Amino acid sequence: MSNQEDQKTDIQEFKLEADQELRFEVESKSEKVYLSLKSGLAEVFGTEIVKGKLYEFTAGAKIAVFTWHGCVLEIRGKTDVIYVAKETPMVVYSNCHAALEFMRNEAEKENCKGPTVMVVGPCDVGKSTVSRILLNYAVREGRRPIYVDLDSGQGQISIPGTVGALLIERPASIDEGFAQEAPLIYHFGHKSHEKNTALFSILTTQLANNIKDKLEVNKRARASGIVINTCGWIKGEGYKQLLNNTKVFEVDIILVLDQERLYNELVRDVPDFVKVIFLQKSGGVVERSKSARAEARDQRIREYFYGTLRSSLYPHSFDMKWSELKIYKIGAPAIPDSCLPLGMKPKDHMTKLVLLSPNLGLLHHILAVSFCESGEDDIIKTHVAGFVCVTNVDIDRQLITLLSPQPKPLPNNILIMSDLQFMDSH
Numbered sequence: 001m002s003n004q005e006d007q008k009t010d011i012q013e014f015k016l017e018a019d020q021e022l023r024f025e026v027e028s029k030s031e032k033v034y035l036s037l038k039s040g041l042a043e044v045f046g047t048e049i050v051k052g053k054l055y056e057f058t059a060g061a062k063i064a065v066f067t068w069h070g071c072v073l074e075i076r077g078k079t080d081v082i083y084v085a086k087e088t089p090m091v092v093y094s095n096c097h098a099a100l101e102f103m104r105n106e107a108e109k110e111n112c113k114g115p116t117v118m119v120v121g122p123c124d125v126g127k128s129t130v131s132r133i134l135l136n137y138a139v140r141e142g143r144r145p146i147y148v149d150l151d152s153g154q155g156q157i158s159i160p161g162t163v164g165a166l167l168i169e170r171p172a173s174i175d176e177g178f179a180q181e182a183p184l185i186y187h188f189g190h191k192s193h194e195k196n197t198a199l200f201s202i203l204t205t206q207l208a209n210n211i212k213d214k215l216e217v218n219k220r221a222r223a224s225g226i227v228i229n230t231c232g233w234i235k236g237e238g239y240k241q242l243l244n245n246t247k248v249f250e251v252d253i254i255l256v257l258d259q260e261r262l263y264n265e266l267v268r269d270v271p272d273f274v275k276v277i278f279l280q281k282s283g284g285v286v287e288r289s290k291s292a293r294a295e296a297r298d299q300r301i302r303e304y305f306y307g308t309l310r311s312s313l314y315p316h317s318f319d320m321k322w323s324e325l326k327i328y329k330i331g332a333p334a335i336p337d338s339c340l341p342l343g344m345k346p347k348d349h350m351t352k353l354v355l356l357s358p359n360l361g362l363l364h365h366i367l368a369v370s371f372c373e374s375g376e377d378d379i380i381k382t383h384v385a386g387f388v389c390v391t392n393v394d395i396d397r398q399l400i401t402l403l404s405p406q407p408k409p410l411p412n413n414i415l416i417m418s419d420l421q422f423m424d425s426h
């Protein structure tokens, strides 16, 4: 082992001056890295570190420990990259938070809606991280903001292939993110919005209306406002989605990370009362390869069923008769324009519900369990109770085996198939 490698495996101590940040990454699957605060004050993406507590990080972790006043940190285990950064955009992010707090105070006085902020930008610029920092700072001030995650590929709420919202009542856990208590989840079924923009628009409108209703009856959340995280698809239809989000969520502030072109386009296209603000991305944000993104998606689904290192979950596996279930897929094959029935638009087939018959193609697919109790018309627009995974399909016996977080019976017999798959290797 070289000297350099040797150094990385040792227990290391870092003394950080005010406004500095320790950045590290863990890549190796077999490695665990432990962080502890020896003295001073520090935070990870807006969550304060408890002095003396040991935080564990595994493969895929890309972490920044920032200090406003200076601190001493200890790192144990082998990191792949580790360095102290002197330049960070934390002061700018903190100023954004202060401006939002001002608006929340005003909203509280007037008993109206607090700021709705949407964070946009290309891939890997730190959109989720900025959203997390703003939410953490808000909740540390005693606010109860709503977090909306529209990134169906790398979102932080529920599993990939969904859009959803969460009432934030406490700061994110440093190693596990925000607590997923009673999230409001809509099934989209794809990791990328491009796959079905018509469906995506319906879901965002539905989510926005649902949140509006919830804020009507929750004064504290109403004044705290909403933080919306978006995906990195910002061209063509993706850009139109951003404009649509601005409208349906009644966005007041758009934070544009890293891309001046997008900033200028938005300034041109959104109404004047929407403030568009350009922010530098942090030099620490790490670009993720396609395979790292796929691995992160897989990990989120695994955690949904099996929990995390700290809090394991024990899912159930059971058979269901095909006749007991109604499994749908959203989107029918396209019909040539010339054959479209009167009044039907070319894109309408994308939001058509198709009832599936038993088939092996369902194997390993995620199925969303709908809350819908009324007719077929409402299935797409109704939020979901949770997810199961198909681990076996027995065509002869007309049985399907499901991996489920809950024991039998399912809360509803209406299921919707997702494009996303999960190989249960436990």
Ligand SMILES: Nc1ncnc2c1ncn2[C@@H]1O[C@H](COP(=O)(O)OP(=O)(O)OP(=O)(O)O)[C@@H](O)[C@H]1O
Residues within 6 Å of the ligand: 023, 024, 061, 062, 063, 064, 122, 123, 124, 125, 126, 127, 128, 129, 130, 151, 154, 230, 231, 232, 282, 283, 284, 285, 286, 287
């Ligand atoms: N200051 C930092 N130092 C080190 N790592 C960071 C820092 N900020 C963010 N990261 C890491 O960089 C990665 C990408 O950040 P993030 O997920 O916020 O980007 P994004 O723009 O939301 O990505 P996406 O393209 O998926 O929408 C994450 O793993 C995050 O933990």
